[in-house]
Amino acid sequence: MKIVTRFAPSPTGALHVGAARTAIFNWLFSVSLGGDFLLRIEDTDRARSEERFERQIIESLEWLGLKWQGEIVRQSERLDAYGQLAEQLIDEQKAYRCYVTAEELGRRREEAKKRGEVFRYRREWSQLGAAPGKPYAVRLSVSSGEKIHVEDLVRGGIVFDSSEIEDFVILKADGFPTYNFAAAVDDARMEISHVIRGDDHIINAPRQILIAEALGFGKPKLAHVPMILGADGKKLSKRHGAESVTEYRLRGYFPEAVLNYLVRLGWSFGDQEIFTTEELVEKFSLKGIGKSASVFDSQKFLWLNGKYLRDMPEERISEGAIPLIVQRGFPEPSPERLRKIVAQMRERSETLNGIVDQSLYFFTNDFEYDEKAAQKFLVEQNGEIFKLLAEELHGIEDFSHDNIHGGFERVMERTGLGLGKIAQPSRVALTGSTKSPGIFDVVEILGRDAVASRLARAIDFIKSRNA
């Protein structure tokens, strides 16, 4: 059997990490088995679907490197097909027109709830309010008292009682299919062999099976993967903060890291934490998927991204950093200088944005002193050190790490102080804070002029403060 999977997002928002993981699982499954991975846009909710979301989802998929085969299928472009199939079911008496409005139904549901009853649509209401030309929905006739067996590749067999399922709508009054109908029809039409989707769809499985059976279509194999929960244990959603792939891209995460983190949420391969994409393709299988929901841990995600950051070819980091630097209003540094900054900062950051945000003092002399740091280190006796240091560094011909080290050594000799006593105040004078790469590296990257002016600035600062 040819393996065909699909990712079927509805364009009602950015690509959510939960949806992204579903896409990743489908993609990995098909790629690892030499099958096809298709993309279908489920834009049957006219009110909520927007084209910009579709574009955003596609962009995220491309960014993650999830390539699909063939044309994108849009359900909104296939209205005729769903309509026809619905008509066919009506002709075969497997479905019928329902004239009861959604509002009326809502009212009845309310009432039933008040009485503590479970509301289920009854066929006898179908002619309620029927009139020529009046809009209607199409409902599937569901006979009660039957067992519907769902074979799930992750969970095993699940049995539903058809009595629990009302005659649900397959075609809305606006002529659009409902999710269940469109999905069942398209999965068959696109010859999807395996449907891998979130746990929250388990409940839809029997309905889609009913539709496929009514239509005489084959049924794809099903695999329901556990959901991703927020830190509060609830279904991950907008209120959990950064939850879209776009968001993480903008925060300076790498696509490989996003892929790696997401795939490990709910799937595992022994003890392994880090996977290249090639390894994932090689090692992925449905067997590794767990059954319980997982909590999205942004700290581990950050750590993983940092891991990738430390391993990544330098050029790629530099390339990614340039726009961020420019975006913050600084001129683009020379490649050599950027290379040095990146080499230092990649050890101290987790994301691309982190690198840039933590190295602002490399790009401007006009930075603020950290208040506590200034309090402690920009004091009278250190002013003398800055003067000596300025002298020693000024005389250095070749402004390299080793020669700078020598300059510091001479200051140490002249003052009788240890390196720490000199480096730390200098760090504050040069970077405004007590945290930075090694002081010789900082000095080298800054260059003679910036170092001189910053030391002078610190000396002035001390003076003005004492005045």
Next chain:
RNA sequence: GGCCCCAUCGUCUAGGGGUUUAGGACGCAGCCCUCUCAAGGCUGAAACACGGGUUCGAAUCCCGUUGGGGCUACCA
């Protein structure tokens, strides 16, 4: 409420009857390295939800309880 799913450290997970003093990872704590911060290395604290079975033996199998989650739309 009804239906469905799930249950190993705080979190992601390994383990699927004896190999287990339950392993790894994030996070946390300590130590080492060290000019600070990181990175890196080492060490530590930290879990089989509970109750019944089955079995010579159960984290592993079964049942129940409890807890959590999902769905309950002319949303997907």
